Amino acid sequence: MKKIIFSLMAALFVTISFAKNEDDKVVKIKTTAVCEMCKARIERTLGLSKGVKESNLNLKDKVVTVKYNPKKTTPEAIMATIINTGYDADGQLANKKAHDKLPDCCKKTVAPH
Structure with missing residues (x-):
């Protein structure tokens, strides 16, 4: 009996976790990142x-590439986060103050390294 109940609970858990992932969306945004520090940031x-x-x-x-819950955020909000971190996002210019605070190796005028 315990095995049947455990199996039903496990099946229910798997079903619920898959149902949540179906609602997720993916957006791809072009940035001006140049190095591993940019990537981490x-x-x-x-x-x-x-x-x-x-x-x-x-x-x-x-x-x-960003996987997100569309009930909690939007592609525009994700782009705004990137912009306010100091990087361009899909052609929209970075926040100047945030960009100026980036290490010299992370500024968009630097060659990729």
Whole structure:
């Protein structure tokens, strides 16, 4: 009897966790990140943002892929987070004060390294 109840509870848990993931969306945003420090900074900041499930910045093409809950955030809010971190996002210019506070190696005028 205990095995049947445990099996039913496990099946219910798996069903609920899959149902939650179906609502998630993905957005890809072009940035001006140039190094591993940029990658860490953007991913950390996005990770602290409400509704963002995960983010991954590909430094080769400078595109950050963000998986998010559309009930809690929007692509515009995600872009605003990147902009306020000091990086351009899909052609929208970075917040100047935030960009000026970045280490010299992370500024957009620096060659990728």
